[in-house]
Amino acid sequence: MPTRLSTSAPPRAAPVAKQKLRKTGKAAQIAEAAKGIKTILVIDDASLVRLYYRSALEAAGFKVEEAMNGIEALEKLLEKPVDLLIVDVNMPQMDGFTFLRLLRQRDTAIASIPALITSTESGQKDFEAGREAGANYYLVKPISPEAMVEFALMFCGLPP
Amino acid sequence: MPDYPALTEDEFRRLCEYLYRQSGMIFTEAKRYYVERRVNERMAATGSQTFASYFARLRINAEEENEHFVNALTVNETYFYREDHQLQCLSTNLLAERVGKKRVGDPIRIWSVPCSTGEEPFSVAIWLLENWPLVDNYEIEIVASDIDTRALEQARQGIFGKRSLMRLSPYLVEKYFSPMADEKWKILDDLLNSVQFSTVNIVESSETRGFGRFDVIFCRNVLIYFDDASRRMAAENLYENLLPGGFICLGHTESMSRISPLFEVRQFADAIVYQRPAASRTRG
Numbered sequence: 001m002p003t004r005l006s007t008s009a010p011p012r013a014a015p016v017a018k019q020k021l022r023k024t025g026k027a028a029q030i031a032e033a034a035k036g037i038k039t040i041l042v043i044d045d046a047s048l049v050r051l052y053y054r055s056a057l058e059a060a061g062f063k064v065e066e067a068m069n070g071i072e073a074l075e076k077l078l079e080k081p082v083d084l085l086i087v088d089v090n091m092p093q094m095d096g097f098t099f100l101r102l103l104r105q106r107d108t109a110i111a112s113i114p115a116l117i118t119s120t121e122s123g124q125k126d127f128e129a130g131r132e133a134g135a136n137y138y139l140v141k142p143i144s145p146e147a148m149v150e151f152a153l154m155f156c157g158l159p160p
Numbered sequence: 161m162p163d164y165p166a167l168t169e170d171e172f173r174r175l176c177e178y179l180y181r182q183s184g185m186i187f188t189e190a191k192r193y194y195v196e197r198r199v200n201e202r203m204a205a206t207g208s209q210t211f212a213s214y215f216a217r218l219r220i221n222a223e224e225e226n227e228h229f230v231n232a233l234t235v236n237e238t239y240f241y242r243e244d245h246q247l248q249c250l251s252t253n254l255l256a257e258r259v260g261k262k263r264v265g266d267p268i269r270i271w272s273v274p275c276s277t278g279e280e281p282f283s284v285a286i287w288l289l290e291n292w293p294l295v296d297n298y299e300i301e302i303v304a305s306d307i308d309t310r311a312l313e314q315a316r317q318g319i320f321g322k323r324s325l326m327r328l329s330p331y332l333v334e335k336y337f338s339p340m341a342d343e344k345w346k347i348l349d350d351l352l353n354s355v356q357f358s359t360v361n362i363v364e365s366s367e368t369r370g371f372g373r374f375d376v377i378f379c380r381n382v383l384i385y386f387d388d389a390s391r392r393m394a395a396e397n398l399y400e401n402l403l404p405g406g407f408i409c410l411g412h413t414e415s416m417s418r419i420s421p422l423f424e425v426r427q428f429a430d431a432i433v434y435q436r437p438a439a440s441r442t443r444g
Contacts, residue, residue: 049296051350052289120265120297142297
């Protein structure tokens with residue numbers, strides 16, 4: 001996907017070289033720095049899947065934490081909040097929907113952390129269950145590294 | 161190591177017979193030098209003065225000597241991405257065929273046996289992460305087994321030297337390992353946790369049975385150590401460990417067609433593999 005910061009022309013035309021520098025250099029640096037301080041918690045019981053998402057997100061500049069199930073995720077969040085949650089549905093001990101419902105019921109700031117559901121289920125009922133549990137978006141697996149990064153940027157309020 | 165006298169022909173024969181009964185591995189005069197060196201190592205380690213006293217020790221299995229001896233005999237020369245054309249075949253052909261019969265989210269079971277010090281099962285995990293876009297769409301289960309408990313212990317540590325990593329690009333080493341002192345690298349915890357390790361003797365059906373059925377088995381460069389009877393037994397045991405339509409990958413010098421008629425030969429662009437027929441067949 002082509003990335004573009006702005007299409008409007010600057011009031012005074014800067015030399016081409018400088019303009020180019022601004023777009024690919026400084027702006028990119030700012031975006032990188034912003035990503036570096038955004039932390040994402042990946043919650044999935046499969047360690048390979050956690051590593052798969054983690055590699056993609058870290059390569060894009062995010063900081064990544066991991067949890068194996070809903071309970072571990074809640075424990076981690078109470079210790080330290082994050083900027084975005086990526087939540088699998090089927091997990092032992094506490095599934096993703098239960099985790100989100102419990103999280104959204106809390107009356108502290110962590111209750112409103114944006115959450116992306118990741119699931120192999122793609123039925124209308126599953127989407128509704130995700131929304132009811134408090135997910136901001138529902139991604140159907142398989143999710144490519146590019147798509148994962150794209151949604152993470154969007155939900156962290158960062159430019160693509 | 162003390163200078164021990166060479167084994168007599170009779171001693172060597174009795175040792176090989178014993179070894180065969182215990183492990184199914186066959187050694188002939190051609191391997192005498194190799195076997196003798198391992199015997200001498202174990203004699204030194206156990207403080208045995210003569211072969212007779214060491215052999216007695218082995219036969220009563222004093223302090224698990226059977227296990228120590230088998231560990232000393234099995235060669236653990238391996239590295240990441242060894243015979244990677246088979247890994248290519250795994251991601252492009254074998255799994256594509258297997259998932260055609262599954263629902264998303266179903267398990268895909270892969271068995272690395274013998275897994276030695278872990279390079280093979282971890283290679284499978286890394287290869288899939290890098291080359292198979294459906295890695296999050298199925299529940300991938302990688303089981304790794306070996307008869308050699310010392311190798312397994314090392315595999316569970318997930319620490320590798322330069323030689324093991326020689327075929328991996330610097331990009332992959334940086335991505336999946338953290339550097340340690342003395343030119344060693346530790347594999348990431350997520351990879352370590354994605355493989356389940358266990359002991360098995362593939363000649364013993366009572367041991368292989370408990371592992372359940374797999375989609376793909378990697379059984380490379382071990383059948384060459386067995387004699388015809390043990391080889392056939394191992395092949396038949398592994399056949400039972402395959403789902404109908406499941407695949408078994410052997411080392412490039414090995415051929416299943418000489419071992420057992422149960423399997424069908426499948427030729428793919430990158431490798432020749434053997435398949436348990438999808439339709440049930442009466443065993444002859």
